Amino acid sequence: MGRPRTPLIDRERITTTALQLVDKQGEFSVPQIARALGVQTGSLYHHVDGRSGVVELLRERVCEAIDGGTLDLEPWDAAMAAWARTYRSAFAAHPRVIPLLMTSPVRAPRVLAQYERAVGVLLAAGFGNEDVMTVIVALENLVLGSALDLAAPETMWELPDDTTTPRLAEALTAVATDRADAAFELALGAFLAHCRSMVAGDDGQAP
Template sequence: MGRPRRPILSREGIFAAALALVDEDGSEALTVTRLARRLGVQAASLYNHVSGREEIVEGVRDLVVAEMDVDALDGEPWQEALAVWARSYLAAFARHPNTAKLLSTTTIRSPATLAMYERAVALLERAGWPSDQVVTVFTAIESFAIGSALDLAAPGVMIDPSSQELPLLSGALKDAPPARAMAAFELGLAALVHGLDERLRQLC
């Protein structure tokens, strides 16, 4: 049998191509037309598999979440479970920093993400967090992880005071650890989890 005249499309292939497009060219590049061109088909062909750009974005979200350690949310104690999840969250967005803006500014409907949040809520409620606090808690972890992922994607020299006389800043930068962004993440994560632990003690 000869090769098919048209590329064979699938939802999984469309979502994978969309993630690759965002990784390479940024979130603004994700249009149905550009994605179809990347896949070697007409835009109309994509609509046989997806309803439109919104569903494609949610497919991209599923792929990023699939790289996270969602099983960590079933662990105990809750403080360590959140820390493990946060590190995997950071790692996923560090691999795909261009998705941060895209996924942070669109309504979440992806099944994988919603299932992850269900497990996060279960973890926090088992720990004794009031139901009106749990979304705030896991959002705080997410926001910190995404921001830290963007810091990891920053240029090697992020702060350059060489054009000015700033001896204190220059000295601090010289003494900073080589893996500044990762060290900052671990310090902030420890402080965040400790603060949440103290907050729960106050609530109880």
């Protein structure tokens, strides 16, 4: 029997299948990917370095949706705000992949290149080397937490009796339909305001 003209598996197919599994069940295994592709498990190891390799493929795939061009905007805080929004959007599309990626070191070259650009933006803005990664990680915490919030049920508080928690009931009634977006923008604005203060001079103005 001759070889098929179109390969049964490649890195793109492996990534797509793994992402489908994670979107559906929050997890994947290499044997599950192989079964879905109709190949032997061992065949996948010709294309990826085991489970950790698949995780990095997932990271690359999800991060492809992040618009790195936003980091070219000026001033620096506008760039970081725009990057945060597109970052959040990319992960909101696949929220169940977040726990997998957060527990694995970043190794994908294309993803590391985007971090390099973000570091450059902050250094040029006047942040010290000792603060740059703290700022980036804090922004990621905000972004990824909000991406998970977007996947949460519309109603997160179920009150058996409004009379037992009347103030909570009234506050929930007043919540806008875009609760997650409003909360994200509030937190992002406060975060950037604090970051601006980190690089501001004695007169409160950025140097």
